[in-house]
Amino acid sequence: MPSSALLLLNRPSASAQPHRVGAPDLTQFDPHDPVLSALDLAATRGDGIFETIGVGQGAPQALEHHLRRFGESARLLELPTPDAAAWRAAITTAIAAIDPVDEASVKIVLSRGVEGDDRPTGWAFASASPDHSAARRDGISVVTLDRGYRHDVETTSPWLLAGAKTLSYAVNRAVMREAARRDADDVIFVSSDGYVLEGPTSTVVYRQGDRILTPGPRLGILDGTTQSNIFRYAAQQGLQTGIAQPSAADLTAADAVWLASSVRLAAPVNRLDRLDLAVDRELTAGMNDFLLAVRE
DSSP: OOSEEEEEESOSOTTSOOSSTTOOSEEEEOTTSOOSOTTBHHHHTOOEEEEEEEEETTEESSHHHHHHHHHHHHHHHTOOOOOHHHHHHHHHHHHHTSOOOSEEEEEEEEEOOBTTOSOOEEEEEEEEOOOOHHHHHHOEEEEEEEOSSOTTHHHHOGGGOTTOOBSOOHHHHHHHHHHHHTTOSEEEEEOTTSOBOOOSSOEEEEEETTEEEEEOSSSSOOOOHHHHHHHHHHHHTTOEEEEEOOOHHHHHTSSEEEEEETTTEEEEEEEETTEEOOOOHHHHHHHHHHHHHOOO
8 A cells, every 4th residue: 555645526515516527526646646737726826725634543633623624714715615524535535545554644625726617626635644753752942933913813804814724835834944044943923912823833732830721712823623632631631721812921931832733743842932941741741642542
C-alpha cells in the first residue's frame, strides 16, 4: 500500500452538479500526477477552504467537529454546502488506502472550482504524519506577532473572513518565515489592541493554577478541535476549563502554555518572546496520550 493517497470527489456538494454524470463518487489518483485544473480558483485565487484531520491507529480524530467547522467555513465563504456524508466517505476511504501507521492525517479541500463553472472541486489527501515527539516532549520556542486587526474584527468586518479556515495561507507562511528569522519555531498572533488570538496552524491553551483556558469566542479565530479534546481530558483530571481573553503578558505569567493542533497535538511552549517558560511535562504527556487515543 502507498504512504499517501489522493481521492477526488465527483460531487462534493449535493447542491451542485457532479463533475461526471454516472461516475463513481470517489476516484483515486497518484498524488504526484497532475489532477487540479490550472484554472481552478484554489490555484488562481486561494478561493476555498480546508481541514486537516489527525488519524490515530487508523481512526480519524474529532471527525464530526472537523466536518462541522468545514461546513461553517463554507458558509462564511458562500461556497456550496459540503455534503457531509460524501466527505466522511472520502476521509475513511483515503485512510484505508495508505499503509497502516500509528499517526497520519487527512487534508480535505473544497474550492469554488474552475472560474465560470458552478461545480466546486473537492479532494482528500491522506499521508503519514511526521515525527513530532521532540516538540511534544521538549517544547517549542514561540514569538508573538501583531495580526494587524482588532480583536472584534469578526463582528466589525465579517468580509475579512476571520474565523474561516481558507486556502489563502500566504500570511500564515510569511509569519513562519519571520519566526525563523527570530530563531523561533512558531508564532502566536496578537490583535492590534493587545489580545492573544491563535497560532498560524494552532490554538493557544494555557494553565493558570487548576484552570485550563483558551482565547475566544468572537475573536475571529478558529473553534479548536484539538483544544476541545484537551478540555475533555482536563475535566477528567479534575481541572476547570474556560474561555478567556488573555494578553501576551498573561501568557508569560501562566503556569504552562501549549499550542494545540490536529497533527502535532499539544506542543508545550518553552520560550515566548525570549522569555523561558516552564513546561508541565506530566500534564503534557497526559494530554498527548489522550489525544492519540481519542476517537471523537
